[in-house]
Structure formats: structure tokens, C-alpha cells
Amino acid sequence: MPIVPHTTRCLVCRGLLDFKLFAEAKRGKAEIETSHSNPRLHRPDNVGFAHRACNIAQGNKTLDEFYDWIKEILRATSRCD
Numbered sequence: 001m002p003i004v005p006h007t008t009r010c011l012v013c014r015g016l017l018d019f020k021l022f023a024e025a026k027r028g029k030a031e032i033e034t035s036h037s038n039p040r041l042h043r044p045d046n047v048g049f050a051h052r053a054c055n056i057a058q059g060n061k062t063l064d065e066f067y068d069w070i071k072e073i074l075r076a077t078s079r080c081d
Contacts, residue, residue: 006019008049010035010049010050010051010054011035011037011048011049011050011054011063012035012050012051012054012055012057012058012063012066013050013051013054015051017032017049017051030052031051031052032049032050032051032052033049033050033051033052033055034047034048034049034050035047035048035049035050035054035055035058036048037062037063038062038063039058039059039060039061039062040060040062
């Protein structure tokens, strides 16, 4: 499968990943990282790329757990208004 600029999306937020971020990556300072849909499973079909901030935010949660967690935060903050 060819790599096509402006089509690769973050595994977590689904936003487009800028290929320049790959080229600018320095050891320990990458803005794009490999990420796992389920951090507890290490298989090729479970890996993608993500923004560093998104990958950190997901932490050890699966994507479904992470999205549920975010929804609950949004619900809780909407009740505070």
C-alpha cells in the first residue's frame, strides 16, 4: 500500500498527521509516535501512528476505554455550566 501525503490519520484523534512531523523527529522529541489501539496487545494489526500528545493522553487505555473516559469528562463539565 503506498504512503500518500495528507491521508495518514492519528490513531487516537483521527486528525491528519503532517508528514513533516516525521522528518523533524529527533530521538526523544518526536511529535508523532507509534501507538497501539490496545496498549496491552503487541501485534502488527494493533499499531498505528499518533500525535505524541494524543498517545500520552490515551495512556494505558484501549481506544474504546479512552473515548468513554473523554465522554464522561465532557458530560461532567457540561453539568458544571
